[in-house]
Amino acid sequence: MGRSYEQLSLDDRCEIARLSANGSSVRQIAAALDRAPSTISRELKRNRGKQVGYKAGYAEQRARARRWTGSRLDREPGLRRAVLERLGQGWSPEQVAGRLARDHGRKVISYETIYRFIYAQLRRTSDYSWRRYLPRGKSKRGCRGKKGGSPASFIEGRVSLAERPIEAASRKVPGHWEADLMMFSKYGQAVLTVHERTSRLLLGIRLASKVARGIARHLVRLFADLPESLRQTVTFDNGTEFAQHLALHRLSIETFFCDPHSPWQxxxxxxxxxxxxRFIPRKTDLAALTSHRFRRLVAAYNNTPRKCLDFRTPAEAFSQVLHFECESTSRPSPGRRG
Known part of the structure; x- marks a missing residue:
């Protein structure tokens, strides 16, 4: 059988340093540690400092530095550029890894490797601008939440989410939406956001005020332009800004509300x-954000691949649904000439 070899440990290096300082020869040190003389000779030659001689801590540090070859993104500049470019566009590491795999027809890199690379840069360089490559821009992960009173009892005609059609929960049937306000630190500023559950398409409308009647008018105008099959239900939280939800019933849209303190629904x-x-933080002044820039940011979200869509983008998924609906409604009936 062949002889097996083990790396020298820190304890071994402490003993080598002690014996070497006492004047022991290479062969005497090797005999004391039950190692080959060549192993001791190589250790003393490689890990000795010019100024300090052989020190166990310094030798251990030198040995570890030689074994570390860097992450894959350190070794492959082309792949690193491709990953960082997509992260800079607002993609998450999982979206980057999934889209690269979809484009190349094979797994290129794992999202965990990307996360480890970013966190390694944070530790190694203490440059916290690296955190901006992460989806939430945070160095630490966590959740915060605080429960307060709920205005659910003030919403007329409120129907619980438990009564929503079962096909809405499955996300397999398009036409079921969720709506909420994106709030900002400056008083009175908000964006009305609407999200389609199947395609994950996001629509955003900047608001002049949060008055419920005005929000209802925005929603009616938005959904009126969609085919009837793509405007089936809308789910809200219990904010009073959605108190005029009954206006959507004119378009045959059913409205439902989450349970109190349950935005996760x-x-x-x-x-x-x-x-x-990530692009429009809470401290943003909407008055200084141009309409063109706002539309570009919403478009960037809709053109970012999602794992839940097999790394298609929400725009691609929704356009496919919309094309199918338009084709099905414009198809001539039997007996009519095209």
Whole structure:
């Protein structure tokens, strides 16, 4: 059988340093440690400092530095550029890894490798601008939440989410939406966001005020332009800004509300707002954000691949649904000439 070899440990290096300082020869040290003389000779030659001689801590540090070859993104500049470019566009590591795999027809890199690379840069360089490559722009992960009173009892005609059609929960049938307000630190500023559950398409409307009647008018105008099959239900939280939801019933749209203190029940829009926060943080002054820039940011969200869509983009998924609906409604009936 062949002889097996083990790396020298820190304890071994401490003993080598002690014996070497006492004047022991290479062969005497090797005999004391039950190692080959060549192993000791190589250790003393490689890990000795010019100024300090052989020190166990310094030798251990030198040995570890030689074994570390860097992450894959350190070794492959082309792949690193491709990953960082997409992260800079607001993609998450999982979206980057999934889209690269879809484009190349094979797995290129894992999202965990990307996360480890970013966190390694944070630790190694103490440059916290690297955190901006992460989806939420945070160095630490966590959740915050605080429960307060609910205005659910003030909403006329409120129907619980438990009564929503079962096909809405499955996300397999298009036409079921979620709506919420994206709030900002400056008083009175908000964006009305609407999210389609199947395609994950996001629509955003900047508001002049949060008055319920005005929000209802915006929603009616938005949904009136869609085919009837793509405007079946809308789910809200219990904010009084949605108190005029009954206006949507004129378009045969059913409206439902989450349970009090349960925003996770409309997780699609909550996730979408969280992603948009990367580009439009709470401290943003909407008055200084041009309409062109706002539309570009919403378009960037809709053109970012999603794992839940097999790394298609929400725009691609919704356009496919919309094309199918238009084709089915424009098809000539039997007996009519095209």
């Amino acid at each position: 409309k997780g699609g829009i909550e996730n979408a707002i969280g992603r948009m926060r």
